Amino acid sequence: MDVSVAFPTALSTPEDIAVAEHLGYARAWIYDTPQQSPDVWMTLALAAERTEHIGLGPGVLVPTLRHPMVNAAATATLAALAPGRVAVAFGTGFTGRRAMGYRAIPWSYMDAYIRTYRALLRGEVVEWEGASMQMLHPDGHAPARPVDVPVLVGALGPKGDAVARELGDGLFVTLAQPEFMSAYSWVPYLAWGTVLDEDEEQDSEHAREAAGPGWALAYHGAYEFGGPDAARGLVGGDAWMDTVEKAPPGRRHLAVHVGHCVELNDADAAAWEAGGHTMVREATLTGTRSEIRDRLHELATRGVTEIVFQPCGPDTRGELERFLDAAR
The missing domain is CATH 3.20.20.30 (Luciferase-like domain)
Incomplete structure (x- = not known):
């Protein structure tokens, strides 16, 4: 490979x-x-x-x-x-x-x-x-x-x-x-x-910065392909969706994609803190x-x-x- x-x-x-x-x-x-x-x-x-x-x-x-x-x-x-x-x-x-x-x-x-x-x-x-x-x-x-x-x-x-x-x-x-x-x-x-590292927790600051932007794609993809219910179905999905829905309906795509593949946006950070980080191994190559x-x-x-x-x-x-x- x-x-x-x-x-x-x-x-x-x-x-x-x-x-x-x-x-x-x-x-x-x-x-x-x-x-x-x-x-x-x-x-x-x-x-x-x-x-x-x-x-x-x-x-x-x-x-x-x-x-x-x-x-x-x-x-x-x-x-x-x-x-x-x-x-x-x-x-x-x-x-x-x-x-x-x-x-x-x-x-x-x-x-x-x-x-x-x-x-x-x-x-x-x-x-x-x-x-x-x-x-x-x-x-x-x-x-x-x-x-x-x-x-x-x-x-x-x-x-x-x-x-x-x-x-x-x-x-x-x-x-x-x-x-x-x-x-x-x-x-x-x-x-x-x-x-x-062998003894590193998957919610470490390093994991958050290095794997977090890729992990957040699970929420971005669920929302774009399955809608709000699909996003809410993920661990931390309620926190993610509640943050996105603070934006006007016609601008929610901006709230979803800001920071895409670079850093956690506000919705991503809310989901991480709400327990979403437990999916990081499943959602990424971590x-x-x-x-x-x-x-x-x-x-x-x-x-x-x-x-x-x-x-x-x-x-x-x-x-x-x-x-x-x-x-x-």
């Missing part, structure tokens, strides 16, 4: 990726969340200049945030800056859309978008929104077409599986582990958590070194070929070192 890293895109991310390369991580994926992050493509370009061999890619792009020509041109640019190191993953949008009050995009749109994007990179003339277009970049403006970059698709259900099988080079997975992932030869699995190794072995038997670890908390390098040591 390859060991890769993910970052919620920040101004420090290019240097963080350089650190990950130095430590030995295989690939760096960064998030396309413009409502809380710097531009994903600008950040990857800066990372390309600071690194030599680590793989680079957006994980995941949300199609409705950009015209397919924009993502194709940006992909070609990054491929020129980091030849042979680029992969691109697409998803229907969790925080990238829901934090702005939108729902996930339909799979029919994803299918059409990826077909158009890949055809543009091959140099073909495509039809999009009723118009014909083609990458017209002359020499020195982009690599010659075709630009061959692997494309992965983030999917959890049968519709996404069908799109990934036909149009993707792999399956990008997070939040759950679908049974069909064993059918793919390349399966990055995005996970959060931390390595605990445990002692031996427990982490056992979990990774289990993931490998289920079809994961690349673990993608997102560090959280104030000590990014320390978290990267601890996890890589456990994974190895």
